[in-house]
Amino acid sequence: MEEQDLIREALQARKYSYSPYSGYQVGAALLSAEGKVYTGCNIENAAYSPTNCAERTAFFKAVSEGVYKFKKIAVVGSPKGEVNQFAFPCGVCRQVMMEFCDPQDFEIIVAKSTTEYKVFYLKDLLTEGFGPGNLARWENSNENTLL
Numbered sequence: 001m002e003e004q005d006l007i008r009e010a011l012q013a014r015k016y017s018y019s020p021y022s023g024y025q026v027g028a029a030l031l032s033a034e035g036k037v038y039t040g041c042n043i044e045n046a047a048y049s050p051t052n053c054a055e056r057t058a059f060f061k062a063v064s065e066g067v068y069k070f071k072k073i074a075v076v077g078s079p080k081g082e083v084n085q086f087a088f089p090c091g092v093c094r095q096v097m098m099e100f101c102d103p104q105d106f107e108i109i110v111a112k113s114t115t116e117y118k119v120f121y122l123k124d125l126l127t128e129g130f131g132p133g134n135l136a137r138w139e140n141s142n143e144n145t146l147l
C-alpha cells in the first residue's frame, strides 16, 4: 500500500475524532505486515486522563484481533478544520510502537495531506528505545510469545 493511500485512510479516521475538550482532531491508519489497515482516532474523556490517542486506538484495535506485526502508520492531526500542521506521535504512542515494531523498519508518516508529508523510522523518533528485547524472558525469541 502506498503512503498516499494510508494518509487518505488516516484523514478519513480523523473525521471520527471524539475530542470535545481539546478540539484537537487526530486520525491514524496502521498497516499490518499482512497488508490490512487498522484505523484509529483520538478518544477524549471528561475525566481527561482516560483519553486515548489515535495511534494507540489503531494499535489496540489490531492487537485485540491477534495482529502483532506492522509495517507503517500514517498520522494526521490538528485543531478542528483543515489539517494545517504536522502532528507527531506523543511519547506514549512511540513507546507502544516500540512494543510491536522493529524500530529500524517501522515507518511513521506524519502528514498534512496526501501530498505534504514526512516519513521517519521509529528509531529516529524514539532513539535507544526500551523494548521487549530488553527483558530476559524474551531472549532468543522473535515471536510475541513467552518462551
Ligand code: THU
Pocket (backbone or CB within 6 Å): 019, 022, 024, 025, 026, 041, 042, 043, 044, 051, 052, 053, 054, 055, 077, 087, 088, 089, 090, 093
Ligand atoms: N493526540 C493524539 O491522538 N495523538 C498524538 O500523538 C498527540 C495527541 C490527541 C490526544 C488528545 O485527544 C488531543 O490530541 C490533544 O492532546
